[in-house]
Amino acid sequence: MKNLWKRSPNSVVICFSVLQLLPVIAYCLTYTAGPKEGSISGGTLITISFNGSSMDDQCMEYSGNGPRFEIHMTNPQGPPIICDLQLVYSPLSSIQCITRPLGQEASYQLEVFYDGQPINQTTGIQFKFSELASPVIHETSPSSGVPGSVIEISGRIITENYENYDFNIDFIEGPVILKSDEDGWSSLCTLVDKVSESIYPIHVKDEMGTLQCKTEGDYIGSQNITFSIFNKGKAVVSKDAWRISAKHQLFLYQTHPEILYVNPVSGSTAGGTDITIIGDFFMHPAKVSVAGNPCTVKYLSPRVIRCTTAPPRQSQTSPHPGNRGLVYELWGGSQHVDMNDQPSLHQRAVVPNASSPLDILLAPEQPFRVDG
Incomplete structure (x- = not known):
């Protein structure tokens, strides 16, 4: 009998079969999964391992158009959640997915689908979104600085290990991520000191502690911070860690330009003084004011601003009624x-x-x- 499974140029056949029907595949496979719990902020990498003996006579393939597996997480008290399948190399007998944020504690049952058909097994596999398994950010210090500054994050760091090859232990995965909710821009905060080729200090006792990282890139603005622990997931931000910007936006860390030199240091009170500002990380759109009065920008580069002062505006502020303390x-x-x-x-x-x-x-x- 001919093999009815056709291989596309972009497909990889995991196991070979002669005329195996999809319902047989769906109902004969068994699997295990781990870890059993992870962060309520998501980001937990779940590995689903199929029973090797049950795969011997099955034919499953990954197509260049995407995998034919889907992983759902179900709970009777709410809608199902998708666990996002990872298109990365893994052993042919397993697949991996990353959990999405839930924001609260709850237990879900994992369900694996192949070509839309559930892979049923007698014993259900539970995964718990757990606060105890969640890293937590309590504070960032300082709260602002120029790009390239070193910042310290304190909270529930869980582990002092960084980028370990032993997947049976918890370790900090990769760099800290800074992301702006305003424009979606992301930048890195590296835990590696590239000058000394060593790790910035990480101190943890009873899962609480601090880690340090150095911001990279030249982004200017308000940003949020997250990091991930392998086998746990992404960090939760404590409500006391949030700060409010002048634009009424929540943030954990702000980057700002740096002014190094201003010339001249004085000028006419009638305005018309040309000022040169030397610094770093200047960017469009930039507004300059001198003593509360606008300075019209004539030239702008990442390191130089030239502007001309305007005459002072007459105050139109009305008297403030009541006491001042x-x-x-x-x-x-x-x-x-x-x-x-x-x-x-x-x-x-x-x-x-x-x-x-x-x-x-x-x-x-x-x-x-x-x-x-």
Whole structure:
């Protein structure tokens, strides 16, 4: 009997067969999967290994148009989730997929489909999106800097291992990723010091700790940060780690240009002064202001800006009604103290609502001053 399976030029036959029908394939294969749990932010690489003996008489192929496998994750309380199949080299008896973010703890059952037909087996395989298996970012320090700066990420790092070849242990996968939600731009933050050819410090105790990385590229703007742990997945961002930009956007790290030199250092109050600004990472569109007044950009390059100052605008700000708060200053010693003597200043507090400060306690005849 002829072999009815036709091979395209771009296909790889995993096993050979003589007239095997798809339902036979779908119902005879068995498989195992691991790991059994991963991050609620997704990014967990799941390996599905087929039982070798059950594949001996089966014929399955990967086509150049894409694999014929699909992996679904199902839960009775919600819609199914796709686990994204990875088109990378793996042993012919296994396939791999990466979980999508869920954002909460839940258990799902893995279901493998081949050509739209489920591969059934008697024992279901469960995967749990787990908070305990999720790396967590609690803080980034500093929160801003120029491209090329080293930043420190603290939180639930889980492991000090980096890029290990032992797939049975947890390790940090590749560089930290910085991504802008505004334009989708991604850049890297490498954990490798290319000068010393060593890893930047990673300190972990009881899964909590810090790691350092150096930002790459020349992107300017607000960015989010993530990293991945092999066998676990992508990091979750703690709500206390978020910051709010001037554009009212959430971010973890901001990159900004660097000003190194300005010439001249003074000019006419009537405007018309040509200013040269030397620095780095300048980019379009750039706006320059001097003492709050616009400076019209005449030339712009990544390292040089030339602009001309405009005459100052007359303030149109109306008087601000209400109080501005009070400043309480408390001196130690007797009532004859010199209030211009700063070393003897004992305590100072700013009260925005002009109320009595809770942390200022006046002793009898103790000198103090209130400014409003």
